[in-house]
Amino acid sequence: MAGRNKYRANNKTVTGIKRKDAVGWLIMLPTIILFAFFVWEPLLESIRLSLYTAKGIRLERFVGFENYIRVLKHPDFLAAFSNTFTYIFWSLAIGFFIPMILAVLITETTHFKSFFRVGIYFPNIMPGLATVLMWGFFFRPGSTGVLNIILGKIGIEPQVWLTNAKWTIPLIVIIMTWKGAGSTALIYMAGISNINPELYEAATIDGAGILSRIRYIILPGIFSLAKTLLILQIISVFQIIYEPLVMTNGGPNNASISIMHLVYNYAFRDFNYPMAAALSVMMGIVLIILSGLYFKITASKEA
Structure with missing residues (x-):
């Protein structure tokens, strides 16, 4: 029973x-x-x-991996591929550390913390296209560019800026950093706020200064968070498109073209949708690998 x-x-x-x-x-x-x-x-x-030839979007003939081979042999692919990694390099050199520095400075600030938080987050409120157009006017070459007008007041000759192949990608990365650093800094500030307050009290008793607190308390406390944001930043930069598309159209001489910009050119300039699809699939595989790495780092952090 x-x-x-x-x-x-x-x-x-x-x-x-x-x-x-x-x-x-x-x-x-x-x-x-x-x-x-x-x-x-x-x-x-x-x-x-990506496995067919097509007339418009109508499939015609199965060609296997021929479109992938054509993409790899295309003269613009090598430039787009190398430029994408150049974007990643400059985004890590410029954009990775600035949010961290902003977060530490605001955390260590005694007064007006809310004001500074709103101030650094304000660029994120602006639409992305409006931001790019605004900075395009700022870096416009010749005597009509805002930056050149400012420099002219102190006797410096107008510069070409975005039409200089050496400066194009770093300047675009600076624009991207200005746009997105605030939100990332807020994430770091949230991570810093989770650090045990007793560590700060012990450091104060021991007479530790701000540099010692940053080195021995704050940086170790946000190290795992920084690893996660590093992978997310690389994934995001891999997909950059509208900044070089609007500001330079990939120029000068393909100096700023990215892989996603090349996908756009295949699809909407050349109307070669199979090649655009092939390159998109290749990018998707790379992003899946990076996403898997992100989930592995996140899982190890939670464990």
Whole structure:
């Protein structure tokens, strides 16, 4: 009798769990359908398109990996590939440390912390295209550029700025950093706020200055967070497109073209959708690898 009651109780528990699962799946079903329609279906269609020749978007003949080979042999691919890694280098040299420095400075500030937080986050509120157009006027070559007008007041000749191949990518990265550093700095500030206050108290008792607190308390406390944000930044920079597209159109002489910009050129300038799909698939594989690395770092941090 006791065994029968136990069986009934277990059966009710299993039935309850199944009902909860069914309700959860019903709640998620619209999202899953939309995700499959707007993400997985275009992704699978891009893979299929990359294996065919096409007239417009109408598939014609199966060619296997021929489109991938054509992409790799295209004269613009090497420039876009190397430029993308140049973007990553400068984004790490400039954009990776600035949010960290801002977060530390604001954390160590005694007064007007809220004002500084709003101030550094304000550029994130602006639409991305408006930001690019604004900085385009700022770096415009000749005597009409804002920066050249300012420099002219102190006797410096107008510079070409974005039309100088050596300066194009670093200047674009500076614009990207100005736009996104504030939000990243807020994440670092949240990480710093989670550091045990007793460590600061012990450091104060020992007479540690601000540099010692930064070196021995703050930096070790946000090290795991910095590793995660590093991978996310690399993934983001791999997908850069509208900054070089709007400001320089990939120039001068392909000095600022990125891989995603090259995808745009294949699709909307040359109307070669199979090659655009092939390069998109190649980029997708790289981003999947980077995302897997991100999840591995995140999992090790949680463990």
